Amino acid sequence: MLNAEIIAIGSEMLTPFRVDTNSLWLTERLNSLGIDVKLKTVVGDDESRLEEAIRDALRRSEIIISTGGLGPTEDDITRKIFARVLKRHLVLNDEILERLRTRFARRNMPMPEINSRQALVMEGAEILANRNGTAPGMMIQEGKCTVVMLPGPPREMRPMFDEAIAPVLKQRVGDLVILRRKFSIFGLTESRTDELAAPVYLKFKNPVTTILFKDGQIELHLTAQARKSADAEKLLDELGGQLDEVLGEYIFSRRDETLEEVVGDLLRARGYTISTAESCTGGLVAGKITEVSGSSDYFLEGVVSYSNESKIRILGVPEAMIIEHGAVSEPVAKAMAEGVRKLANSTYGIGITGIAGPGGGTEEKPVGLVYIALADDTQTTVRKLIFPGDRQFIRTLAVNSALDLVRRRIS
Amino acid sequence: MLNAEIIAIGSEMLTPFRVDTNSLWLTERLNSLGIDVKLKTVVGDDESRLEEAIRDALRRSEIIISTGGLGPTEDDITRKIFARVLKRHLVLNDEILERLRTRFARRNMPMPEINSRQALVMEGAEILANRNGTAPGMMIQEGKCTVVMLPGPPREMRPMFDEAIAPVLKQRVGDLVILRRKFSIFGLTESRTDELAAPVYLKFKNPVTTILFKDGQIELHLTAQARKSADAEKLLDELGGQLDEVLGEYIFSRRDETLEEVVGDLLRARGYTISTAESCTGGLVAGKITEVSGSSDYFLEGVVSYSNESKIRILGVPEAMIIEHGAVSEPVAKAMAEGVRKLANSTYGIGITGIAGPGGGTEEKPVGLVYIALADDTQTTVRKLIFPGDRQFIRTLAVNSALDLVRRRIS
Numbered sequence: 001m002l003n004a005e006i007i008a009i010g011s012e013m014l015t016p017f018r019v020d021t022n023s024l025w026l027t028e029r030l031n032s033l034g035i036d037v038k039l040k041t042v043v044g045d046d047e048s049r050l051e052e053a054i055r056d057a058l059r060r061s062e063i064i065i066s067t068g069g070l071g072p073t074e075d076d077i078t079r080k081i082f083a084r085v086l087k088r089h090l091v092l093n094d095e096i097l098e099r100l101r102t103r104f105a106r107r108n109m110p111m112p113e114i115n116s117r118q119a120l121v122m123e124g125a126e127i128l129a130n131r132n133g134t135a136p137g138m139m140i141q142e143g144k145c146t147v148v149m150l151p152g153p154p155r156e157m158r159p160m161f162d163e164a165i166a167p168v169l170k171q172r173v174g175d176l177v178i179l180r181r182k183f184s185i186f187g188l189t190e191s192r193t194d195e196l197a198a199p200v201y202l203k204f205k206n207p208v209t210t211i212l213f214k215d216g217q218i219e220l221h222l223t224a225q226a227r228k229s230a231d232a233e234k235l236l237d238e239l240g241g242q243l244d245e246v247l248g249e250y251i252f253s254r255r256d257e258t259l260e261e262v263v264g265d266l267l268r269a270r271g272y273t274i275s276t277a278e279s280c281t282g283g284l285v286a287g288k289i290t291e292v293s294g295s296s297d298y299f300l301e302g303v304v305s306y307s308n309e310s311k312i313r314i315l316g317v318p319e320a321m322i323i324e325h326g327a328v329s330e331p332v333a334k335a336m337a338e339g340v341r342k343l344a345n346s347t348y349g350i351g352i353t354g355i356a357g358p359g360g361g362t363e364e365k366p367v368g369l370v371y372i373a374l375a376d377d378t379q380t381t382v383r384k385l386i387f388p389g390d391r392q393f394i395r396t397l398a399v400n401s402a403l404d405l406v407r408r409r410i411s
Numbered sequence: 412m413l414n415a416e417i418i419a420i421g422s423e424m425l426t427p428f429r430v431d432t433n434s435l436w437l438t439e440r441l442n443s444l445g446i447d448v449k450l451k452t453v454v455g456d457d458e459s460r461l462e463e464a465i466r467d468a469l470r471r472s473e474i475i476i477s478t479g480g481l482g483p484t485e486d487d488i489t490r491k492i493f494a495r496v497l498k499r500h501l502v503l504n505d506e507i508l509e510r511l512r513t514r515f516a517r518r519n520m521p522m523p524e525i526n527s528r529q530a531l532v533m534e535g536a537e538i539l540a541n542r543n544g545t546a547p548g549m550m551i552q553e554g555k556c557t558v559v560m561l562p563g564p565p566r567e568m569r570p571m572f573d574e575a576i577a578p579v580l581k582q583r584v585g586d587l588v589i590l591r592r593k594f595s596i597f598g599l600t601e602s603r604t605d606e607l608a609a610p611v612y613l614k615f616k617n618p619v620t621t622i623l624f625k626d627g628q629i630e631l632h633l634t635a636q637a638r639k640s641a642d643a644e645k646l647l648d649e650l651g652g653q654l655d656e657v658l659g660e661y662i663f664s665r666r667d668e669t670l671e672e673v674v675g676d677l678l679r680a681r682g683y684t685i686s687t688a689e690s691c692t693g694g695l696v697a698g699k700i701t702e703v704s705g706s707s708d709y710f711l712e713g714v715v716s717y718s719n720e721s722k723i724r725i726l727g728v729p730e731a732m733i734i735e736h737g738a739v740s741e742p743v744a745k746a747m748a749e750g751v752r753k754l755a756n757s758t759y760g761i762g763i764t765g766i767a768g769p770g771g772g773t774e775e776k777p778v779g780l781v782y783i784a785l786a787d788d789t790q791t792t793v794r795k796l797i798f799p800g801d802r803q804f805i806r807t808l809a810v811n812s813a814l815d816l817v818r819r820r821i822s
Contacts, residue, residue: 012623014448015632016439019430023453028427037425039460040453042434049450052467060460073605073622107797112606132800134602153624155801212428221428276694276715282701283687283694286715290693293769293802295717301725302715304687304697310712310755314725344721358704391704 002173003038004030005061007053009069009078010152011044022067022150022157029161033169034178034225035063045075054085058145063169068152070135072115078149079138083122086142090120093127096136103134128164132156139165146172176225179232181207181240183220184253186404193218196246204239216397217259252407259403260288260295266410267298267347274406275344276302277315277336279327280354280370284399300344305336315339326365328353330382333371337382341375348409349375350402356391370398374405381405412636413584414449415441416472418464420480420489421563422455433478433568440572444580445587445636446474456486465496469556474580479563481546483526489560490549494533497553501531504538507547514545539575543567550576557583587636590643592618594631594654595664597815604629607657615650627808628670663818670814671699671706677821678709678758685817686755687713688726688747690738691765691781695810711755716747726750737776739764741793744782748793752786759820760786761813767802781809785816792816 006023013020020042027037038061041053050069057064069078083090097119104111118135121127128137133156138149148165150157185193190213197220201209207224222239226232240254252262267274276286286302289295303314308327311317317335325331333351341349354370361367366386373382383405387397417434424431431453438448449472452464461480468475480489494501508530515522529546532538539548544567549560559576561568596604601624608631612620618635633650637643651665663673678685687697697713700706714725719738722728728746736742744762752760765781772778777797784793794816798808 012621014438014451015621015623016435016442017623017632019432019435021430024427024430027425031427038455038457039464040425042451044449046449049471052471053450056463056467060463072602074609103799107799109600112602114606115602132804155804210426210428278694281698282706282710283689283697283713283715286694286717287692287698290715290717291803291806293767295693299693300718301721302694302713302717303725304694304701304713304715306697306701306707306713307711307755314712314714314754343725356704392702395702 002035002062002169004035004063004065005039005057006037006041007050007057007064007066008040008042009045009050009066011046011075013042013068014044022152022154025154025158026065026067026161029166030063030169032178032180032223033166034173034176035169045069045077047077047081050077050081051085054082058085058142058147062144063146063148065148065150065165067150067157070118070137070149070151072112072117072134076117079120079122082147082149086122086140086147088123088125088140090122092116093119093121096121096127100134126164128160130156131159137164139168175227177227177229177232178223178225179229179236180224181222181236181254182256183222183240183243183247183251184257184259185218185220185247185250186216186252186259186400187250188218188247190218193220193247193250197243200242200246201239204235207235207239209239216393216400249408252404258292259400259407260292263403263406263410264289264292264295264298266407270410272347272410273298273300273344274348274350275300275340275346276350276352277340278302278304278350278352279306279311279336280356281352281395281398281402282306284395285350285352285402288399288403300346301340303340303343311336315343328355328365328369328371330371330384333373333382334375334380337373337375337380347376348406350406351375352398352402354394354398356394356398358391368394370394370401372398372402372405374402374409376409381409413446413473415446415474415476416450416468417448417452418461418468418475418477419451419453420456420461420477422457422486424453424479425455433563433565436565436569437476437478437572440577441474441580442634443589444577445584445589446580456480456488458488458492461488461492462496465493469496469553469558473555474557474559476559476561476576478561478568481529481548481560481562483523483528483545487528490528490531490533493558493560497533497551497558499534499536499551502534503527504530504532507532507538511545537575539571541567542570548575550579586638588638588640588643589634589636590640590647591635592633592647592651592665593667594633594651594658594662595668595670596629596631596658596661597627597663597670597811598661599629599658601629604658604661608654611653611657612650615646618646618650620650627804627811660819663815669703670811670818671703674814674817674821675700675703675706675709677818681821683758683821684709684711684755685759685761686711686751686757687761687763687813688751689713689715689761689763690717690722690747691767692763692806692809692813693717695806696761696763696813699810699814711757712751714751714754722747726754739766739776739780739782741782741795744784744793745786745791748784748786748791758787759817761817762786763809763813765805765809767805767809769802779805781805781812783809783813783816785813785820787820792820
């Protein structure tokens, strides 16, 4: 198995505030190509330590990937130090310079002179275009070692790796096929998921299963390897089938889709539309649904009725109902869902009201209490839920629950 | 300033799913003692790489802190490799062995034989008791370097550091006061910020300034050290004052507040209210405003008018205007802001319409084009902006811009 080493560069990565998420993402990608990550280094804008890290890496690793330090400022030292260690000159690339100027011109801004530093490239290196930013990446072969320099911002680094680096590394690895499958789950705790799934996945040495807990959702990553693609698929099918049996309805995707994509596909396939009336989630359900490009096909409108006044006036919730039951109550959630459905003339209407905290809780209605209603032309169902955690986590779980309710209703 | 290096040990730290949060926590603690973290290494259960990492660290750093690899199993190699590099014997400590046996006995379990390995300690090392687990830590002085081995689980590592290590390091540092200040900026690119700020902050060796780019916002972290708190404050005031002169209006907080908190405080202080009408941001402006607990004091309602139909019906945007200018246009943004303000009867109304992409762009109206309008009872201003990046980044910048527009109007 080929081994790789990741070097994250930049003093901000040595503050208490910044997690090196790039290296996690890269590790996932490298593993999926059948490459092992053996070491990670985080180094600041410190020339001698970076130089040492690169020298050590060159001696012991077959692949070196650095992230960051390709910006335009003085303390972006990646280019300079790699060139020094690899004993290569940096030359100004006119084509990149021109592209940089055009990029700034498009936004009606003059290019700051320091940005021209980003057009410096190493002799003999392959230049990697940056679709989402100014700093180009570089790749160079040094003896047996493939050296890659990527920019730090994830939205620049990721497409560059996928488009330019992954194909090259895949060729180096040869014909071992690594296939992965991702099962996405909502509605179970992490420990309950493991209790159900472990007796199944522990029977398999190949595929390997990893569990990830993220924003209230759970992901099972299955990785199979084989000489032939069909064999790896078969291994995944077998484990996948057994996991389906124990986790069934909680699995919302078996192929790396987000919950909002799954819901969007279900709505579009049937020609259904949806609208939202939100209180405690403050627009985040609408925001999540519209994260999917093309969501205007099925998302019509949303109302964030934060005040009682707006629940009454826009959504037609009866004032007497709010007085009798309170704004956070089952009948109000129901009336919100039905109100917005009528207003938007959509197939479905979602209504959410709850107490996200930290203030506003009572014995009877504690922080974390959320009512979620889903209305269509024949029925309105309401779920009463009590979520744990802080304001942000409660809102996140409420958004997920609302989407999952739609998924279950349609499918 | 003393410098430290952190080594995280354990193969699980090299999977895609595990963030090295220990090093963030340690960095915060070390910084607050006035100690700089210059390098972090993550290494697996790999003897030769760990040995190399320790040797490099001993040569260049004044403090080495390792976490993990002190468990009872074969692949817990920290003890062995540190002993090898430091040329010290490991000896069985009867007292620790006894404590381990008692610990297991209390839980009515026999101690697995492999656990006795945890009673092996380095000659000459200070033993650090573990209140919450079985593995003791160790601290040893090697020449000018303080070497510390801590267990990996945070609830074992943290009290051990605070109780046994922090007092020792504090003594090494002397009685230095470290104060921090955070300036938060929106509306400038990273390179433009640095162009303006670098001539100022580079004049100062103390405070030290770090620049961080995050979700379209920029943070300047200022860290000052002095013998007395008042002196550190004075240093921060001086640098802060000079940064104010060059960055002025772009600074939205000088004390670690979010943009939505700043806007919320401004609204509340004046008894103003606000409402939102969003198209391309799909509810995220409302979602951001309501992230602040207590935002119901000033946020009244939001409309996510994704369809033209809803812009016309709820917000009263004239159909003829949409036909003439298109849904993404200056007059429509203006009409949305004025419409929602009237609907909600709020002090301010925000209107946003744009093209978040990836589809839907034209030559005349490219992806990234966003109109943001802000209406009050005397005027409505509209800004035309062209944002770079993908769908998510365009939406994030649009949300920030809308909030910043409100901040600038009020302050």
